[in-house]
Amino acid sequence: MLEVRNIQARHGLLQAVRGISFQVRRGEVLGVIGANGAGKTTLFRAITGVHTDMTGSVFLNGRDISTLRPSKRVAAGLAMVPEGRRLFPDMSVRENLQVAGEHGRPGEWTMDTVLDALPALKPVLRSLAGNLSGGQRQAVAIGRALMTNPDVVIMDEVSLGLSPIAIEGLYESLAQLKASGKTGIVVVEQDLRRATGFADRIVCMLEGLITLEGAAAELSHDDITNAYFGLDNTGGEGRVSHA
Numbered sequence: 001m002l003e004v005r006n007i008q009a010r011h012g013l014l015q016a017v018r019g020i021s022f023q024v025r026r027g028e029v030l031g032v033i034g035a036n037g038a039g040k041t042t043l044f045r046a047i048t049g050v051h052t053d054m055t056g057s058v059f060l061n062g063r064d065i066s067t068l069r070p071s072k073r074v075a076a077g078l079a080m081v082p083e084g085r086r087l088f089p090d091m092s093v094r095e096n097l098q099v100a101g102e103h104g105r106p107g108e109w110t111m112d113t114v115l116d117a118l119p120a121l122k123p124v125l126r127s128l129a130g131n132l133s134g135g136q137r138q139a140v141a142i143g144r145a146l147m148t149n150p151d152v153v154i155m156d157e158v159s160l161g162l163s164p165i166a167i168e169g170l171y172e173s174l175a176q177l178k179a180s181g182k183t184g185i186v187v188v189e190q191d192l193r194r195a196t197g198f199a200d201r202i203v204c205m206l207e208g209l210i211t212l213e214g215a216a217a218e219l220s221h222d223d224i225t226n227a228y229f230g231l232d233n234t235g236g237e238g239r240v241s242h243a
């Protein structure tokens with residue numbers, strides 16, 4: 001569904017992403033892990049077209065969307081739940097969802113189906129987004145992405161700053177989304193256990209490169225922590241990390 005080839009991205013002189021390629025299949029969850037500064041946010045901002053100082057190719061359902069503006073990539077079926085949520089705080093939850101729906105594609109995700117998948121939103125539909133708790137805001141951000149009827153949705157550290165109970169609720173909702181099998185999901189996650197428990201496949205990034213890639217069920221905790229901290233260059237099932 002989503003294929004990215006040799007993505008490189010810079011912040012001025014700093015090359016934050018140094019040649020990343022991967023695929024996400026229909027209904028698959030790809031977990032992307034990596035320490036602070038590994039380049040995860042820059043990579044996905046480049047893929048969604050928000051970060052423009054980049055090279056490489058992005059294909060969605062076989063179509064090259066590399067040169068499209070971010071809004072056109074959303075219209076093509078690629079949505080991102082950004083780190084930090086970025087809702088319209090003075091608009092109600094319902095309005096935040098409606099606005100997203102107007103910018104996406106028609107499809108199975110409507111106000112009703114999104115509320116079924118994210119039931120925590122039902123009691124706060126009329127509340128201003130700015131008055132919600134962190135967990136509720138995060139659920140709105142996910143609902144907003146779904147309202148665009150994406151083929152692939154990228155979630156950048158959706159559990160950041162949430163209480164353990166809120167994270168539990170959020171992942172229950174994501175499990176429902178996963179079970180629907182329609183949408184490719186990318187979760188960028190700092191919590192390694194959470195990532196390996198939820199994702200089908202794991203990609204680990206270090207200093208702008210992929211140091212490990214493989215089926216979550218087949219990677220050992222040692223493989224993952226070594227790739228995460230750059231302690232080992234064997235790379236387990238996946239790629240060999242840079243020296």
Ligand SMILES: Nc1ncnc2c1ncn2[C@@H]1O[C@H](COP(=O)(O)OP(=O)(O)OP(=O)(O)O)[C@@H](O)[C@H]1O
Nearest residue numbers: 011012014016034035036037038039040041042043
């Ligand atoms: N706006 C920016 N200007 C300059 N350098 C930046 C900018 N944003 C990120 N960087 C640098 O790019 C590198 C990758 O950062 P990035 O935020 O993509 O990593 P990350 O893996 O998402 O980390 P985090 O989990 O902290 O968000 C880091 O060295 C960071 O300092």
